[in-house]
Amino acid sequence: MAGIYIHIPFCKKKCTYCDFHFSTTYHVYRTKMIAAICSEIILRKPYLNVDSSNPTIETIYFGGGTPSLLNKKEILTILNLIKENFEIIPNPEITLEANPDDLSIEKLKDFKAVGINRLSIGLQSFREEDLKWMNRAHTAEESFNCIQLAQQIGYDNISIDLIYGLPNLSLAEWEQTVQTAIDLNVQHISAYCLTVEGKTALKKWVDQSKISVANEEQQSEQFELLIEKLEKAQIFQYEISNFSKINLESKHNSSYWKGTYYLGVGPSAHSYNGNTRSWNIANNINYIKAIQNQSVWFETETLSAKDKFNEYLLTGLRMKIGVDLSKLFKIIQAPKSFSEKLNEFINTAWIVQKKEQITLTKEGKLRADYIASELFL
């Protein structure tokens, strides 16, 4: 099994906290970009074919940027090309990331018609003031409307993005936000703590003390409340930032954490085939040129056993299913210091071990990075 990720590097506006790769001048070279992405799908076909096994594609994911800017024809072109070039299981999960302001009745119908069966909607917040400083293109009202609309049209696998740790977001307000999300009756929620990334407007404002984001204590409180409240509503945390109703986890995103192969096409997209990771040029014009000339448009690194060991820990610990030690030790037999550290974390009740499986506790999840790095080889 494998997945395909298509990065659509365009947005209407630049959100103040975002450091993802995209451009707001897409109309200029939109056609060329779609053509380049299509070329890449064909050129990179051999990448997933590692041991002549040609894995079947089970998930397709349009991410961005803002893939909901695409029209029906563009999506169809890409999907058809994938079908022509790869073996695909019946009923693959096909996700499209969408912004509420793009989701008109027509668009929702179009997307459904071309085969999109899962929507990941970037709501971020229900507070108007947040959407304003974030420079989002939608209003809180549009958020509610688009979800109801999508559900009416027949989407039965909808994910929404939420952000906590926002400036001036009280715990009560956050609880209200989570409740609203539950009431929307969506299948999946991704909730991220606001991260101040370098080279963003937010970073500048924080540095200039124009905006202050939540402190660690508040972040932790909001995170814990989120987990508890969603769990009561039968929406379970299956990864640090991802929650879903039973059996409605994001299959595509899970492949990143489970070590399933994936091919990423489009500027800045990453790929993985068990032995290597590669990443595309993160510049739209250079990407198009490189594809046109068939020169180099991606870098590759080969993973050592140590890299694989560390990556499995890093991603595995983020998941509810955790890390299977027998599988981990098949990569490398870990030294004694590993089990000593592990025992330390079991003693502090940050990790629990059941047979060969280790998972993070609630307290552990708050410190997933620290724990992973401590256990690294």
Add this chain to the structure above:
Amino acid sequence: MKNIRNFCIIAHIDHGKSTLADRLLQTTGTISDREMQNQALDDMDLERERGITIKSHAIQMNYKHEGQDYILNLIDTPGHVDFSYEVSRSIAACEGALLIVDASQGIEAQTISNLYLAIEHDLEIIPILNKMDLPGAMPEEVSDQIIDLIGCKMEDIIPASGKTGLGVDKILEAVINRIPAPKGDENAPLQAMIFDSVFNPFRGIIAYFRVRNGVLRKGDRVKFFNTGRDYNADEIGILKINPSLHPRNEIKAGDVGYIISGIKQANEVKVGDTITLLENPCLESIKGFEDVKPMVFAGIYPVDTEDYEELRYSMEKLQLNDSSLVFEPESSAALGFGFRCGFLGMLHMEIIQERLEREFNMTVITTVPNVSYYAYMKKNVNDRLIVNNPSELPDPSGMDRIEEPYIKAQVITKSEYVGAIMTLCIEKRGELRNQVYLTQDRVELTFEMPLAEIVFDFYDRLKSVSRGYASFDYHPVGYKESDLVKMDLLLNAEQVDALSALVHRSNAFNLGKKLCLKLKELIPRQQFEIPVQAAIGAKIIARETIKALRKDVTAKCYGGDISRKRKLLEKQKEGKKRMRQVGRVEIPQDAFMAILKLND
């Protein structure tokens, strides 16, 4: 002998000594234009980077003047207060000195103290106004300063520029005409003074000397007066550039040369020692010899405890060409096994640390430097205990008194900074002894203060309160009784011996508070809360708390994030390896030097 001229250069850092020296080498054809690597004299990377000379050097130049061939021996001097004894020996090997003053900056403290040394040794001073090409040059004003200082005439001062080559011929002419030829008796028993030595990995120690009387011949059996050891003069010669060693069969009175005699240990060759012949020795040694004593002490520990033996090996290698470095093994509860090292001063300490890293690839933890204290016990008040490490201070109840070394400090600055500098020096327990206006705008301040105060962040603060317009020099003036207490630091209720310091009682509270705050800043948050406390004896005088790590998790970790995130966490883990564990607390290296950075 009448055609030999021996001279040195006295200059402040950045006043263009090396550039001007390079010009002299070029003009005399000692170094070709092609070979001219900027600042040929400073051959250690470190020296070139810092723009200062750490070791002395000697170079012989040949110059034809009015039909006569002359031998000019340029003896370069170290340019820092830490090495003032070496400077005095270099000066003692010369008959003249070029006093180089930056025409845009004027005289600095370092220049003055070295100049006095030269005058004391009856050297002929040739004043030079350098950097005349700079738009900011103030020749009249600086000339007045020079005239004030050495009582020369206006026309004696040579305007020059190392950059454009202005004045270089005039300088050479003055060296020949004004500096007296050396005096000495070729027929007397050999009497030569060592003014420097270097370590060569293939040849062993190479000692540089100046012959006062007699002749040294290749193959002679020589004796070093002060160490009493004797050697074979396997190779002798003169010093030039590329190659630096030019073997000769004899070096006569008045001349400068080198000797290689199979010596492996730098400490056998002491700067200032007298070389004579074993068979026909001179009656007395050349005056001024001193055994250099370290002024500043600090612990040096390997970052990885397993590297202890390698550190010892590296230090021994370093000692081969730096005999002023002394060390002995010590152990610390916090840091394990390491060495207590003695340095000539703070710069010397930094140099050793940097050389360990560069030349031996050894990353080390250096503890807070301290001076050498005297402790007198009640039992026998005349019994003096030397304390080179604060953690070795005896229990206060048994002690009669503690003495600490004092220095006479000289600061030269612009008049507008006098107030700020006085405040700083008084804060550092200094007492103003003298204040002299060198010119309307330049003031020389003389303080007496504890050496220990110089060790703590003095230079940086002097620089900042004077915006860089202050130069500083000092000399030890003996020991004085002081009300000192040992301040301990506790992390998570455990005392960290490597962070203990002896401080003046009046300063302890303030310092303890600052130190706790600094440590709070430098020690990363850990899985548990860490109290940081300063204590005198059992009494806690300051406390801060490093809060427990509450949250450390990335929000997003998708396909494109994994590789980057893994590398980031691997780097974090790598960084932690360089930390030291004391009890349950992990301490980064720079925390051990926290006390030096209290005002950052």
